[in-house]
Amino acid sequence: MNHRGILIVLSGFSGAGKGTLVKALMDQYDNYALSISATTRQPREGEEDGKAYFFKKVEEFQQMIDEGAFIEYAKYVQNYYGTPRAYVEEMLEAGKDVILEIEIQGALKVKEKYPDALFLFVTTPDADTLKNRLTGRGTETEEVIASRLARAGEEAEGIGSYDYLIINDDLDEAVREAHEIIQGEHFRVSRKTAFIEVMKEDLKRFSKGE
Numbered sequence: 001m002n003h004r005g006i007l008i009v010l011s012g013f014s015g016a017g018k019g020t021l022v023k024a025l026m027d028q029y030d031n032y033a034l035s036i037s038a039t040t041r042q043p044r045e046g047e048e049d050g051k052a053y054f055f056k057k058v059e060e061f062q063q064m065i066d067e068g069a070f071i072e073y074a075k076y077v078q079n080y081y082g083t084p085r086a087y088v089e090e091m092l093e094a095g096k097d098v099i100l101e102i103e104i105q106g107a108l109k110v111k112e113k114y115p116d117a118l119f120l121f122v123t124t125p126d127a128d129t130l131k132n133r134l135t136g137r138g139t140e141t142e143e144v145i146a147s148r149l150a151r152a153g154e155e156a157e158g159i160g161s162y163d164y165l166i167i168n169d170d171l172d173e174a175v176r177e178a179h180e181i182i183q184g185e186h187f188r189v190s191r192k193t194a195f196i197e198v199m200k201e202d203l204k205r206f207s208k209g210e
C-alpha cells in the first residue's frame with residue numbers, strides 16, 4: 001500500500017540553521033523531498049535558479065498568485081516568497097515526506113489548508129547566538145540583519161502554533177531529532193486509517209467463524 005507522505009513545515013528564526021538542517025536531512029535520508037520556493041529576492045552569491053529558489057520578477061510572481069499556483073505565499077522583509085503547489089502534491093501522492101522551509105505567516109496558511117501537516121520550529125539556544133550566526137554568515141547588510149532580528153522577535157510570538165521545537169546547538173543532534181520526530185509521526189493512528197480499515201475487514205472473517 002502506498003501511503004501519502006507527510007507534509008512537514010519547518011520554520012525558524014533567520015540564522016537558526018534551517019537551511020543547513022534541511023540539507024543534512026536530504027543528504028542523510030531517502031524519503032524526503034524538498035519543495036523549492038519561488039521568490040522575488042535577488043539571488044545570493046552561489047544560489048542557482050531552480051535549486052535554491054525559482055527567482056522571479058514581481059510581475060511573474062503576481063501571475064503565479066493569479067493562477068493559483070501557490071499553496072501559500074508571504075511577504076518577508078520586502079520580498080515575496082511562495083510555495084508552488086504542483087510539486088508538493090505530486091511528491092505527497094508518491095509517498096514522500098515533503099519539507100517546506102518557510103516563514104511563519106506562510107506556515108499558518110498551510111495549517112489552514114493542510115491541518116495534518118507536521119510543524120517544526122528551529123531556534124538557536126539563545127538570542128546572542130542568533131545574532132552571531134546572522135552576522136557571521138556575511139551575506140546580508142547590517143540593515144537587513146537588524147530587520148531579520150526584529151522579525152525574529154515577532155516570530156517568537158508564533159512558536160506556540162508549532163508542534164515541535166528543535167534547539168539547534170549541535171547540528172548532527174538537531175538533524176537526528178528532526179528525523180526521529182518525523183518518523184514518529186508516521187505511527188500516529190490518524191495516519192493509519194487505511195491500514196485500520198483493512199485490519200477491521202480482515203478480522204470479520206473470525207466473527208463469521210472462519
Ligand code: 5GP
Pocket residue numbers: 011012013014037038041072073074076081082083084101102103104105106107
Ligand atoms: P531567505 O531570504 O533567507 O532565503 O528566506 C527568508 C525567509 O523566507 C526564511 O524564513 C524562509 O524560510 C522563508 N521562505 C522561503 N521560502 C518561502 C516560501 O515559499 N513561503 C514562505 N512563506 N516563506 C518562505
